[in-house]
Amino acid sequence: MTNKEIYFDNAASTYIYDEVVQHINKINTEFFANPSSTHLAGISSFEQIKKMKENFCEILHIKPSSLIFTSGGAESNNFAIKSVAFANMLKSYNIVISSYEHPSVMNTAYYLEKFGFEIRVCHLNEFGHLDLDMLKKLVDNNTILVSTAHVCSETGSVTDIKKISDIIKAINRKCYYHVDAVQSLGKFPINLSMYNNIDLMSFSSHKIHGPKGVGALYIKPKVKIDPFIIGSQSAGLRAGTLNTSGICGFCLALSIIDKNRESNYIKTQILRKYLIDELNSAFSDDIFLVSPMDGSPYILNIAFRSIKSEVLLNALSQKSIYVSSGSACNSKTGISKTLKTMNIPKDFIEGAIRISFCDLNTTDEVDIFIENLRELIPMLQLFVRR
Amino acid sequence: MTNKEIYFDNAASTYIYDEVVQHINKINTEFFANPSSTHLAGISSFEQIKKMKENFCEILHIKPSSLIFTSGGAESNNFAIKSVAFANMLKSYNIVISSYEHPSVMNTAYYLEKFGFEIRVCHLNEFGHLDLDMLKKLVDNNTILVSTAHVCSETGSVTDIKKISDIIKAINRKCYYHVDAVQSLGKFPINLSMYNNIDLMSFSSHKIHGPKGVGALYIKPKVKIDPFIIGSQSAGLRAGTLNTSGICGFCLALSIIDKNRESNYIKTQILRKYLIDELNSAFSDDIFLVSPMDGSPYILNIAFRSIKSEVLLNALSQKSIYVSSGSACNSKTGISKTLKTMNIPKDFIEGAIRISFCDLNTTDEVDIFIENLRELIPMLQLFVRR
Numbered sequence: 059m060t061n062k063e064i065y066f067d068n069a070a071s072t073y074i075y076d077e078v079v080q081h082i083n084k085i086n087t088e089f090f091a092n093p094s095s096t097h098l099a100g101i102s103s104f105e106q107i108k109k110m111k112e113n114f115c116e117i118l119h120i121k122p123s124s125l126i127f128t129s130g131g132a133e134s135n136n137f138a139i140k141s142v143a144f145a146n147m148l149k150s151y152n153i154v155i156s157s158y159e160h161p162s163v164m165n166t167a168y169y170l171e172k173f174g175f176e177i178r179v180c181h182l183n184e185f186g187h188l189d190l191d192m193l194k195k196l197v198d199n200n201t202i203l204v205s206t207a208h209v210c211s212e213t214g215s216v217t218d219i220k221k222i223s224d225i226i227k228a229i230n231r232k233c234y235y236h237v238d239a240v241q242s243l244g245k246f247p248i249n250l251s252m253y254n255n256i257d258l259m260s261f262s263s264h265k266i267h268g269p270k271g272v273g274a275l276y277i278k279p280k281v282k283i284d285p286f287i288i289g290s291q292s293a294g295l296r297a298g299t300l301n302t303s304g305i306c307g308f309c310l311a312l313s314i315i316d317k318n319r320e321s322n323y324i325k326t327q328i329l330r331k332y333l334i335d336e337l338n339s340a341f342s343d344d345i346f347l348v349s350p351m352d353g354s355p356y357i358l359n360i361a362f363r364s365i366k367s368e369v370l371l372n373a374l375s376q377k378s379i380y381v382s383s384g385s386a387c388n389s390k391t392g393i394s395k396t397l398k399t400m401n402i403p404k405d406f407i408e409g410a411i412r413i414s415f416c417d418l419n420t421t422d423e424v425d426i427f428i429e430n431l432r433e434l435i436p437m438l439q440l441f442v443r444r
Numbered sequence: 445m446t447n448k449e450i451y452f453d454n455a456a457s458t459y460i461y462d463e464v465v466q467h468i469n470k471i472n473t474e475f476f477a478n479p480s481s482t483h484l485a486g487i488s489s490f491e492q493i494k495k496m497k498e499n500f501c502e503i504l505h506i507k508p509s510s511l512i513f514t515s516g517g518a519e520s521n522n523f524a525i526k527s528v529a530f531a532n533m534l535k536s537y538n539i540v541i542s543s544y545e546h547p548s549v550m551n552t553a554y555y556l557e558k559f560g561f562e563i564r565v566c567h568l569n570e571f572g573h574l575d576l577d578m579l580k581k582l583v584d585n586n587t588i589l590v591s592t593a594h595v596c597s598e599t600g601s602v603t604d605i606k607k608i609s610d611i612i613k614a615i616n617r618k619c620y621y622h623v624d625a626v627q628s629l630g631k632f633p634i635n636l637s638m639y640n641n642i643d644l645m646s647f648s649s650h651k652i653h654g655p656k657g658v659g660a661l662y663i664k665p666k667v668k669i670d671p672f673i674i675g676s677q678s679a680g681l682r683a684g685t686l687n688t689s690g691i692c693g694f695c696l697a698l699s700i701i702d703k704n705r706e707s708n709y710i711k712t713q714i715l716r717k718y719l720i721d722e723l724n725s726a727f728s729d730d731i732f733l734v735s736p737m738d739g740s741p742y743i744l745n746i747a748f749r750s751i752k753s754e755v756l757l758n759a760l761s762q763k764s765i766y767v768s769s770g771s772a773c774n775s776k777t778g779i780s781k782t783l784k785t786m787n788i789p790k791d792f793i794e795g796a797i798r799i800s801f802c803d804l805n806t807t808d809e810v811d812i813f814i815e816n817l818r819e820l821i822p823m824l825q826l827f828v829r830r
Contacts (some may be wrong), residue, residue: 065485070687071478076586079472086465086655092457095768096754099451108643129515129657132675134683144558162675162683169674172530264685270470270516271657271687288555289518289548297548298518299457299650304690368482375483382481 063378064423065353068265069211069241069357069414070382075267075314078307082269086301091298097146103302110309120276126296127305128286130273131262132162136213137275137286137296138236138258139166139167139205143175146202150177153203154196156188156217157399158210163238164395167205180206181399186215186350187280190225197226201233208248210273211397212412213349216246223255227331234258234281240265240273241364244315245323245356250276257281267416268311272304312358318417326415329424333413334358336428341435346406348397358413364439365409373434379427382412449764450809454651455597455743455761455800456768460698461653464693468655471689472529489688495697503702505637506662512682513691514672516659517626517648518548521809523661523672523682524622524644525591526551527563531670532588538562539589540582542574542603543785544596549624553591566592567785572601572736576611583612594634595627597736598782598798600743602632609641620644620667626651626659631709631742642778643667647753649690653802654697658690685815704803712801713741715810718745719799722814727821732792734783744799747788750825759820765813768798784810 065073089106091099108122115122128134143153155167157179167177178196183189188206197204204226206217223235236258239248244266259283263272277283277295289297315322337345337360348359351435362370367383374381397410413427446645451459477485494508503509512519529539541553543565555565557645564582569575574592581589590612609621622644625634630652636642642669649658663669663681675683701708723731723746734745748756753769758769783796799813 063485065477066478067481067483067485070486071476072483073476074472081467082472083469086460086468089454090457090459090650091766092449092650095453095456095766097453097757097766097768098764099449099453099761099766100456120583129673130497130684130686131521131814134671134677136673136683160675162673165676165683166674169671189768235511262685264476269687269689270685271690285555287515287518287522287548288552289546290551291535298550299648299656301515301655301657304657366573371483380477380483380485381479413580436447 064426066381066413066415066419066423066427068380068416069412071264071270072267072416073418074269074307075311077266077314078311081310082303084307089302089443093302104300107300107302107305114274114309114312117312118276119249124276124279126275126277127300127308128273128275129271131160131260132163133286134196134260134262134275135160135162135238135274136166138260139163139203140170141284141286141295142203142234142236142281143170143173145282147173149174150176151196151200151202152178153205154178154180154193154201155286156206156394156435157181157214158205158212160211160238160240163205163207166443182215184401186353186400188217188222190222193222193225194229197229199232201229201230203234203236205236205238208246209265209354209357210396211357212394213359214241214353215350216352216354219256220253223253224280227255239403241354241357241368241434244312244319245354247319263308263311266311266315268308269304274308274310276284285423293382315337322417323355325417326419328416329419329421330355330358332421333424336424340432341427344435344439346403348400348402348410356415359410360413361406362409362411362435362439363405365435367411368439369438370409370411370434373438374430375429379430381397382414383410450766450812452765452767452799452801452805452809452813454802455798457656458653458802459804460655460693461697464654464697464702467696468689469695471692475688479688490686491686493686493691496692500695501658504662505635510662510665512661512663513686513694514659514661517546517624517646517651519672520646520648520659520661521548521591521624522544522552524617525549525589526556527670527672527681528589528620528622528644528667529556529559531668533559535560536562537586537588538564538584539591540564540566540579540587541590541651542592543567544598544782545591545593546597546626546763547593549593565684568601569672570787571708572599572786574603574608574741577813578610579608579611580615583615583619584614587616589620589622591622591623591624591629591698592617594632594737595740595743596782597627597743598780599745600627600739601736602731602738605642606639607749609639613641622646627740629745630698630705631740633705638694649694649697652701655690658687658694660694708803709741711803712805713807715801715807716741716744718807719810722810726814726818730821730825732789734786734788734796741807745796746799748795748797748821749791751821753795753797755827756795756820756826759824760816763816765816768800769796
């Protein structure tokens with residue numbers, strides 16, 4: 059990537075902090091022994107992970123024994139959903155998810171239908187939030203798991219996970235609640251000691267300037283869960299040689315982003331507000347704000363009238379401006395299920411793009427973006443209307 | 445690790461090639477965009493993986509569409525076994541494994557008992573090889589999968605996977621055969637175009653001087669298999685953002701080790717022979733060769749009379765010599781299931797250690813190792829006999 063490129067796709071993946079790149083380099087060179095080996099070289103590798111993990115867990119206010127490192131957010135989501143389901147298989151059980159889940163939650167839940175689970179989907183209300191009245195009707199004594207994202211990867215809609223966790227447990231004390239926190243870790247305060255009714259939480263490294271191929275799953279003590287990758291490591295729940303450099307890189311990234319969390323939040327909040335104002339002033343009736351106004355400052359989803367988002371995305375890409383047409387995971391499969399369930403006007407539904415920020419983005423970049431949109435949008439609309 | 449340290453635990457993990465460390469660094473710095481994103485930055489990341497994967501697949505003589513990158517050997521083994529089982533769930537079906545499988549194969553198979561699968565275990569014959577007569581009796585029309593290691597991680601015993609694959613298919617054309625090739629990739633010739641009856645094969649990166657947290661699973665076209673990590677990437681079978689630097693590092697490691705495969709093989713063969721001769725001359729009746737003589741040159745398992753292996757391992761570790769008491773994955777759980785099923789004399793069973801080589805090991809290191817054993821063994825035997 060060069061300085062001339064404008065990267066507005068930070069919800070898909072982020073640049074890796076320099077310190078993290080250097081640390082990975084050091085670990086790969088000096089600590090290659092298997093952290094499970096009991097000789098001194100193995101113990102040295104394990105100690106690298108141990109001290110970094112302790113710091114990671116302090117930030118989340120959990121015990122290290124409650125955190126298992128995985129290969130990423132998708133594995134964490136699969137782990138949470140499948141392994142809770144397989145440990146609690148009884149007849150006529152159901153799982154509740156929201157309509158705005160990432161494919162690694164939604165498709166995993168539907169996969170479980172073949173094992174006899176009923177999948178129930180809770181929709182959004184007119185304000186873009188989870189419909190709590192509907193949720194109360196969906197959760198019953200046969201619900202073993204509810205899974206929702208903390209921040210929706212496509213729209214940035216923020217879910218009140220504390221409130222939802224309390225609602226669920228009030229209906230069914232035994233029902234587990236899993237939160238996909240892939241888009242909120244390092245961006246929103248997450249203090250798990252204050253969330254007594256949250257049982258599982260998924261995290262990803264490469265969304266917070268850490269390396270790819272690493273994630274984590276928080277599992278509250280006493281949650282009845284099967285192992286996901288079976289073997290012998292990690293308390294029997296997730297086998298596989300611990301990825302020393304990946305895990306240490308992830309932990310270092312969290313410690314850096316956490317220190318800057320509040321200032322980053324304010325910075326992106328100002329940037330998002332600036333972008334919305336500029337868009338409104340440039341396109342007024344030709345844009346539709348898909349994201350709720352009170353959504354995450356890191357994500358803005360907007361739809362243009364009479365535009366195909368992939369065409370706009372490609373045109374912007376030619377000008378070295380990188381945005382997304384939804385979540386990267388949906389990018390090759392057309393309009394997402396999430397957007398389909400929202401009340402987006404017909405003229406706009408195909409023209410939704412996602413702009414997602416990190417600390418490096420600036421108002422100058424937003425200005426260049428708007429300038430390019432002013433040129434491209436009328437041209438592309440003309441093309442579609444023909 | 446310093447030059448004074450002797451690392452004989454290469455079956456647990458290996459040093460990372462310098463070129464690989466540098467390449468990971470470059471990818472982490474320059475190609476951070478999500479390889480699934482459709483803008484130019486995403487495409488550039490994807491291209492990095494594509495060209496390296498093509499080279500990887502050429503070495504194995506397979507099509508790129510048949511290979512899925514995973515988070516490591518344990519995931520690949522879990523993926524192969526669970527996902528074939530879940531895609532072929534019918535009553536009274538069985539799965540056949542050998543008695544020398546890695547925990548990520550053996551424990552995964554036993555996990556499937558709760559879903560109704562019967563697990564059958566094939567033992568070794570007196571020569572330390574899979575008992576083919578027993579195998580023929582175990583495989584029947586209800587067998588959906590046979591899984592064996594190519595090279596046993598604990599003893600280095602080499603399995604004739606071609607012969608076994610032909611035996612299985614002669615009995616039951618529809619039975620799938622999975623090979624755990626974690627200890628053979630890069631060390632033994634693997635040309636999958638010559639193995640028509642092999643359906644799945646697992647690989648790991650960090651056993652061949654690549655990074656940890658990466659592996660791969662070969663899946664022959666038309667194998668009926670469920671997705672393992674569900675979401676939307678990788679043909680729907682393994683979701684999760686592609687780990688660009690990890691995958692590229694793995695591919696580069698394979699291309700380097702493959703070029704040196706034959707010379708490495710001869711070198712370690714000479715080294716293993718030298719070690720066996722020196723051990724025999726130094727300890728004669730006090731050692732028992734656990735590994736078959738025709739085993740992999742990279743692995744030697746020997747047992748000492750009246751010794752506890754973990755005590756010896758620790759004593760050697762104090763002298764900066766690193767060996768293993770079995771596979772690293774078993775290292776904290778006592779005598780392995782594999783060794784228990786072998787005919788190891790009672791006096792020796794607790795004293796088995798594994799020495800595993802790579803290209804950097806030398807006869808000088810073997811000399812220092814023997815010298816230290818000459819000092820330690822009588823002392824430790826005295827301790828046990830007291």
